[in-house]
Amino acid sequence: MKFAHIADCHIGAWSEPELSELVLKAFSKAIDESIEEDVDFILISGDLMDTSRPSTDVLAPAVQKLREAKQKGIRIYTIPGSHDYSPTGKTMLKVLEAAGLTQNVAKATKEQGKLKLKFTQDDSGTKITGMPGRTGALEIHDYKELDRQSLEQEPGFKIFMFHSALQKYKPEIYSQMAGVPVSLLPKNFDYYAGGHVHKKGVYNERDRGPIVFTGSTFPTNYRELEKFKKGGFYIVEVEDGEAKPDWRPIKLCDVFPLKINAENKTPQEVEKEIRQKTSKIDAEKNLVLIRVEGTLRKGKTTQISFNKIKEDLKEKGARAIKINSRELSTKEYEEVKVEAGNRTELEQKVMENNIQQFELEKYSKQQKMELAQNIFQVLSEEKGEEETNNEYDQKIVENTLKTLGLKEELEEYL
Amino acid sequence: MTVGRIFKGEFDEIYVRQKEGKEIEIGDLLVAEKKDEYSILQAFNLFYGSQIPEKVKTLMAGMKLEGYGKDLEFTDPEISNYITAKLKNLVTVNKESNKAVSPKKLPQFFSELRRIQEKDLEFLESEEKKKNQLRIGKIRSGSKTLEADVQLPGEETLRHHVLIPASTGKGKSNLVKVIAYELLDKDYCGFLVLDPHDEYYGKTSKGLSDHPKADKKLEMYSTNPPPGENTLVVHLSQLKPRNLTEVMDLSDAQNEALYAYHNKDKKKWLENLVKEDMKDIGEDEFKGEVQAKTISVLQRKIRAYLGIEENNGRLSCRSIFKTQAGESTIRNIVNSLENGKTVVIDTSNLENKVELLVGSMIAGRAFSKYRNYKGRGELSEKPVISIVLEEAPRVIGVNSSIRSGNTFEKIAREGRKFKIGLTAITQLPSVIPKEILANMNTKIILGTEMDTERKSLVESAPQDLSKDDKSIASLDIGEAVVTSTFTKFAVPTTIPLFENIVDEKQKEKTQKSYTGLEME
Ligand SMILES: Nc1ncnc2c1ncn2[C@@H]1O[C@H](COP(=O)(O)OP(=O)(O)O)[C@@H](O)[C@H]1O
Numbered sequence: 001m002k003f004a005h006i007a008d009c010h011i012g013a014w015s016e017p018e019l020s021e022l023v024l025k026a027f028s029k030a031i032d033e034s035i036e037e038d039v040d041f042i043l044i045s046g047d048l049m050d051t052s053r054p055s056t057d058v059l060a061p062a063v064q065k066l067r068e069a070k071q072k073g074i075r076i077y078t079i080p081g082s083h084d085y086s087p088t089g090k091t092m093l094k095v096l097e098a099a100g101l102t103q104n105v106a107k108a109t110k111e112q113g114k115l116k117l118k119f120t121q122d123d124s125g126t127k128i129t130g131m132p133g134r135t136g137a138l139e140i141h142d143y144k145e146l147d148r149q150s151l152e153q154e155p156g157f158k159i160f161m162f163h164s165a166l167q168k169y170k171p172e173i174y175s176q177m178a179g180v181p182v183s184l185l186p187k188n189f190d191y192y193a194g195g196h197v198h199k200k201g202v203y204n205e206r207d208r209g210p211i212v213f214t215g216s217t218f219p220t221n222y223r224e225l226e227k228f229k230k231g232g233f234y235i236v237e238v239e240d241g242e243a244k245p246d247w248r249p250i251k252l253c254d255v256f257p258l259k260i261n262a263e264n265k266t267p268q269e270v271e272k273e274i275r276q277k278t279s280k281i282d283a284e285k286n287l288v289l290i291r292v293e294g295t296l297r298k299g300k301t302t303q304i305s306f307n308k309i310k311e312d313l314k315e316k317g318a319r320a321i322k323i324n325s326r327e328l329s330t331k332e333y334e335e336v337k338v339e340a341g342n343r344t345e346l347e348q349k350v351m352e353n354n355i356q357q358f359e360l361e362k363y364s365k366q367q368k369m370e371l372a373q374n375i376f377q378v379l380s381e382e383k384g385e386e387e388t389n390n391e392y393d394q395k396i397v398e399n400t401l402k403t404l405g406l407k408e409e410l411e412e413y414l
Numbered sequence: 415m416t417v418g419r420i421f422k423g424e425f426d427e428i429y430v431r432q433k434e435g436k437e438i439e440i441g442d443l444l445v446a447e448k449k450d451e452y453s454i455l456q457a458f459n460l461f462y463g464s465q466i467p468e469k470v471k472t473l474m475a476g477m478k479l480e481g482y483g484k485d486l487e488f489t490d491p492e493i494s495n496y497i498t499a500k501l502k503n504l505v506t507v508n509k510e511s512n513k514a515v516s517p518k519k520l521p522q523f524f525s526e527l528r529r530i531q532e533k534d535l536e537f538l539e540s541e542e543k544k545k546n547q548l549r550i551g552k553i554r555s556g557s558k559t560l561e562a563d564v565q566l567p568g569e570e571t572l573r574h575h576v577l578i579p580a581s582t583g584k585g586k587s588n589l590v591k592v593i594a595y596e597l598l599d600k601d602y603c604g605f606l607v608l609d610p611h612d613e614y615y616g617k618t619s620k621g622l623s624d625h626p627k628a629d630k631k632l633e634m635y636s637t638n639p640p641p642g643e644n645t646l647v648v649h650l651s652q653l654k655p656r657n658l659t660e661v662m663d664l665s666d667a668q669n670e671a672l673y674a675y676h677n678k679d680k681k682k683w684l685e686n687l688v689k690e691d692m693k694d695i696g697e698d699e700f701k702g703e704v705q706a707k708t709i710s711v712l713q714r715k716i717r718a719y720l721g722i723e724e725n726n727g728r729l730s731c732r733s734i735f736k737t738q739a740g741e742s743t744i745r746n747i748v749n750s751l752e753n754g755k756t757v758v759i760d761t762s763n764l765e766n767k768v769e770l771l772v773g774s775m776i777a778g779r780a781f782s783k784y785r786n787y788k789g790r791g792e793l794s795e796k797p798v799i800s801i802v803l804e805e806a807p808r809v810i811g812v813n814s815s816i817r818s819g820n821t822f823e824k825i826a827r828e829g830r831k832f833k834i835g836l837t838a839i840t841q842l843p844s845v846i847p848k849e850i851l852a853n854m855n856t857k858i859i860l861g862t863e864m865d866t867e868r869k870s871l872v873e874s875a876p877q878d879l880s881k882d883d884k885s886i887a888s889l890d891i892g893e894a895v896v897t898s899t900f901t902k903f904a905v906p907t908t909i910p911l912f913e914n915i916v917d918e919k920q921k922e923k924t925q926k927s928y929t930g931l932e933m934e
């Protein structure tokens with residue numbers, strides 16, 4: 001028997017079309033190679049999609065690929081990951097399952113206060129089950145309620161799919177990522193198909209088959225591009241009940257990560273250095289990463305003409321150029337910079353950095369944050385079509401006061 | 415109500431005659447009232463008093479012993495013979511404001527004394543109304559326990575170090591469990607417990623894991639963790655030269671060699687050093703800047719210390735240090751502490767030296783992180799971190815088994831500036847250097863039998879305990895004296911038995927919807 005283990009494809013990731021396309025290509029390559037290898041089934045351990053509802057531009061070709069596998073008789077099993085999770089359950093995974101393309105194995109019943117996972121049996125006889133993963137390792141509470149005994153005693157060749165970082169094996173670059181203790185993975189499975197951590201790794205624990213992280217099929221952010229340069233997945237052969245994972249890198253192009261130390265230099269010196277370094281690489285069809293760090297001696301960071309550098313590299317045929325200047329600053333004036341992936345995260349961080357300026361007695365930082373977020377929420381509510389301006393105004397004022405805990409006190413003025 | 419009356423004495427030694435039929439015990443708390451204030455006094459010695467001349471008493475005792483004068487009695491025996499108690503002034507309380515001050519006046523001459531009651535202690539409540547109180551037990555009068563909590567301002571107390579001295583079996587571990595249990599309810603302290611006896615978590619008996627909030631607030635690391643807890647493994651790359659020089663006995667050349675390897679490769683330096691092939695190299699030759707002889711000796715020492723073996727170029731480690739796992743362990747632990755959690759490190763399967771090494775890695779990482787927060791002005795938002803050390807003299811003081819100037823000593827000396835404190839447990843406070851002992855602003859003294867140990871405690875106590883030697887010597891299991899710069903007086907305390915405070919009601923049931931799982 002043979003199967004493929006894929007995870008963290010993040011279809012829909014990257015806003016740059018060139019990189020977004022590489023994400024799709026990498027996914028296609030993993031499926032193609034699985035078909036070529038004539039696997040019995042494919043496991044996708046979460047984060048197939050980058051969001052719960054990706055755009056059709058990327059969705060259509062991805063679904064097309066899944067269908068190709070399906071037509072070859074290959075079964076595809078999934079679990080929801082932190083990215084394709086949605087609180088309402090409205091995810092693309094549901095649609096894929098309804099179309100008969102994939103099967104979600106993260107299924108359970110509640111029995112005597114315990115969470116009993118159900119097994120999905122593949123035609124090969126393999127029994128598969130798994131647990132979804134959430135941002136911040138929120139799944140940990142569900143793990144603690146698992147009926148472990150029934151899982152551990154289930155006979156036959158069985159696979160556990162999961163989408164969580166493991167505290168014990170978490171690589172240093174992801175040490176800030178919340179994780180789950182390895183002791184929570186039920187014992188006696190023959191293969192543990194992991195996702196969520198974007199670095200590959202095979203780990204051995206007593207009473208457990210290999211615990212495998214595939215890494216993503218393509219890096220999903222700058223740091224990963226710089227560090228890993230490519231993604232991959234596993235082809236797993238099973239002989240005499242023993243699973244033997246074999247990593248298959250997915251290399252789509254070369255990646256050239258350049259690091260420039262700008263400490264105590266002028267914008268002109270930095271630019272010259274970048275040009276010197278870029279001139280030496282074979283940019284054609286490849287990815288160029290330029291990280292500039294340090295504090296300039298004088299001048300402004302904007303005096304380094306990054307756009308021109310980009311254009312010149314494009315001219316030389318580079319597939320894409322990513323410039324990272326988050327750690328670049330200058331002595332001339334201090335910029336306030338906040339790093340964040342998306343808008344909500346950005347709001348959260350800005351709030352976090354400034355919240356302590358609000359003097360609210362008896363409120364902890366956490367409570368202040370909550371209050372601020374609640375007020376944000378109340379104030380950003382839009383006017384309904386049926387509502388008059390007056391009704392809307394009144395509602396907003398009332399909700400705000402309620403949130404602030406001032407409704408009673410101000411009742412008489414309203 | 416009256417148990418005695420003051421009849422002579424001076425400020426720190428007030429004589430009280432005991433009323434016939436009443437009994438004053440050593441340690442008893444008594445109250446003398448004035449119009450607007452009352453004083454709380456404590457008995458520290460007892461002796462006989464009598465109106466009858468010495469000679470007569472001796473004669474009388476002799477006659478009784480030898481069988482003469484069966485019916486012989488003193489006239490008015492309850493008047494002529496009695497018991498005298500020596501008391502010391504603990505605190506004076508203003509009735510109007512309910513505020514306590516250190517006593518500066520004598521109680522009224524000839525005042526009556528009565529036993530203390532709960533209401534006399536209400537000033538403790540009003541005074542300590544601030545949040546983040548750390549309850550450690552109830553007020554004790556002699557051997558009787560009163561319904562009044564002994565509380566300390568938690569954050570400040572832990573930041574300024576807590577010393578828990580006592581002879582074996584007097585309840586040190588029990589007390590730390592009580593404190594940790596209390597802290598699990600609060601968010602103001604990250605509590606790190608290095609647990610060499612695996613007695614805190616409660617794998618088999620009652621323990622911290624029985625706390626209703628254990629799920630969210632308690633983490634445990636062990637070489638053999640129960641489901642849900644973490645494996646104690648540390649990646650070799652996490653060791654820095656400083657960690658090794660702190661715990662190992664190395665020559666200057668060896669120290670330099672460590673740094674030379676570290677400079678070459680910050681991540682793999684130790685692996686490289688241990689694996690360095692020394693077969694075909696003469697002793698006096700050099701590898702890089704380091705003499706071959708130095709490398710060989712270092713290799714031997716480090717392998718022995720960390721329990722590393724090499725087979726065909728692969729390292730295998732008997733202890734918790736690995737090359738395959740544990741890259742984030744130390745960081746995770748420090749993060750949890752920084753989030754106000756309690757982290758228990760079960761070191762029962764580790765050699766003493768490895769326990770201290772991991773302990774100092776965590777402590778060191780926390781220390782430098784907090785120092786950075788201070789530099790950036792963010793320290794005030796962080797919870798205090800307290801590190802529990804069993805047998806503290808292992809790391810602090812002349813007899814310590816690791817280098818002086820190590821992280822723990824640094825914390826003992828200047829940790830409070832960075833909001834990191836020690837909760838130091840010991841049977842031998844006398845071997846802790848005086849200035850460190852004096853820096854520990856709260857001492858929770860349990861039964862201490864050895865004279866020399868009591869002496870060092872009395873000398874370093876924030877309050878005057880010169881009269882308390884006897885009562886400290888006679889403290890039973892569960893009885894304590896809390897002397898602290900954060901209390902107005904040395905508070906006699908009863909510590910509860912941990913098993914009795916564990917909340918019997920079931921653990922908080924967590925959410926009941928399983929997000930992401932398809933429920934059938
Ligand atoms: N506050 C207390 N009240 C009643 N019994 C106690 C108390 N503290 C400790 N004990 C008893 O004494 C025993 C020894 O206590 P322990 O805390 O292990 O002592 P130590 O750590 O000082 O050696 C415990 O097993 C417990 O039964």
Ligand SMILES: [Mg+2]
Pocket residue numbers: 586587588
């Ligand atoms: Mg003990």
